[in-house]
Amino acid sequence: MRKKKAEIIRRFYLILYKIKNWDWNLILLGFISLQIAILIFVRLHFYNITIDLKSSLELILTFNGLFSAILMSYFFNRISRTLDSKKEDYEEAVMFSQKITDFRRILKKLTDFYNVWQNDESTKGLFLSGKYKNVDYFDFKLSSYSDYEPKDINIIHDLYKEPRYLDGQSDLYLGMISLVDNRKSQYREYDSILYKTHQTKGIYNLKFISNCVEIDYAGRLASRLRTDYEYIRYNNLSTESKNYILELLERIDSKKFQNAELNNATMVEVCEDMNEHYFKELNKLLLRLNMGLSTFNLLIYLILILCLIFGVLLPFLTYFIFDETTVLKKVITEILIGVNFALLFFFIFSLYSLVKKEITWT
Template identity: 60%
Template sequence: MKTKIINLYYRTIYELQSWNWTMICLSIISLELAVLLAVSLQNQNLDADFSKNSLELLLTINGLFSAILVTYFFNRISWILSLKKETYEEAVEFSQKITEFRRICDKLTEYYNVWEDDDATKSLIEHGAYKHIDYYDFKMLSMSDYKPSEKEIELIEKLQNDKRYKSGMSDLFLGMISLVRNRKSRNLFKDRELYKDFQKKGIYNLEFIEKCVEVDYASRLGYSFNKDYAYIKYYALSKKSKEYILKACERIDAKYKGAELNNKLMSEICDDMNEHYFKELYQLLLDLRKGLSGMNLLIFSILIASILFGVLLPFFTYFIVDNIELKQVLTSILVGLNFGLLFFFVTNLYGIIKREITWT
């Protein structure tokens, strides 16, 4: 309990240190100035033309200011879309690498008499009661507080207690076949991109890659190959299947050209997948999912505030509100708010520009 409190304390301190306290202080000052000006104007005996002239001035200034902000904001959006396009193209490339890895797993789990014990692998896991057990659930159940459904827990426990089950070999086969097919789906056909060796455009969804990263999927598969356990009889594969796998390895990385199909090659492929491809694709997918944040969110907020308090509400007050006293009260508030907004923008302008031109 004491350790959790200490960790929470340090996380809180870290979060507080990462905040932009200069902007927070200037925001508070701007709000106080806005309130002070609004109250001061309300306490003065202003003539009837005050509201009309003030609202006209607000509409003129903020109309121009909002137009500039809109132009600048959409220029940034265009720039962001260009970056997103580049990110998407990278994600397509990494997704294709993972597809090649899945094709290798597909070919290694496709036939009987390729594994040392079909009863512990293909016959046990692909058919019968265990055909819908997924490797992610299987591993997460033993390493965290994650809990699948009661039915899935019972099936996993039943599998582990089955006399045909062999820890290591059965686990490896389950991991590989779970990459080939969606084990929880009633449709047991493999995905279209696994047929032949076509290069497909498209990216994997974030949830799938997130699970692979969370459970160190490729690393766990690579453990058995790294230890050189004799689970797979590579010599039992046909010449065509071997060539298919080796070409897929070469498409993942040209360094595998001319390699021999064995545990060493599979260990290196799994290591590359775990340390690079899955993690890089995961970060790219996170970047693609991001909406407005940081500077873009700040500029968008200033733009919305400018349009709302500097254009829409003054327009409404100028043309719709007939009561003179109410119009003067609203005008005082709007003048105060617009002064506060302008003060905030001007005092933070240097910081905004600095963040724009400083990339490291």
């Protein structure tokens, strides 16, 4: 109950923080602009002010045609720059993804063989077949300290009571193999990129990386490796496997792991680097790559669409479809005059804020 209340409070403050960060000046300016549009329409419609409908529509079409063209050019220029920025983010994401792939390759080699772990029954025997073969470390760990309940929560509860389950060793092994394989798959599908040492060009899925960041995944592995030096018997690995792991460590960070020894201290260091740098940086990059239009671009897009609809499309239709003596044409023209004046008012008085956002990077 206390956890649920804490989660509700956390979400409330998150929403409050987002509301505080809204641009209230632009919101107020938008509200004032709407009031101006209404006042102009009321003034034109109910005070019997005579206007030349044809000339008014021609003026709206001429002005907005030019203004929309300029705005459209500016908008697509910003989109082009955003795409260039995302290309740079993608290249960086590929680099970080390769580092994480090499880390997963190391974990695969450490969990591949029998007689490498202190107790094979509490590791390979417990998790590679039988009741617990689909238990995933993310679900297992997140459910242990939050209200999160995966589909196999009952099996996870049973795992704690399992005689073969050894808190530190089984926890560490499950964490490693959950990064190596898709534990939720009914059929064990080995990831082809984990074989050999070839470079890859892909990037990881945002959900996978954000899950790792959410529970401090690699940091928890480091914590387990730091507490007991008997979980993994590195000397029982073949010379080929040791060299393979050391090569990958050097590829992850050539300066730090050059001539490194394969032991828990080295594994703790690479796990901490993964947790504090590689996973978090990749998560930021993937968030940016998955983001659509920014708030600023969305605002420009909205102004552009409103100008095209109320300044080009509707005036064009009104100009050619309705007869000059039609009351509806007069009403629509009055509305368009009010709306276009309001759009112009909003753009002029928001120009400083828009330019400031363009040149301020922090």
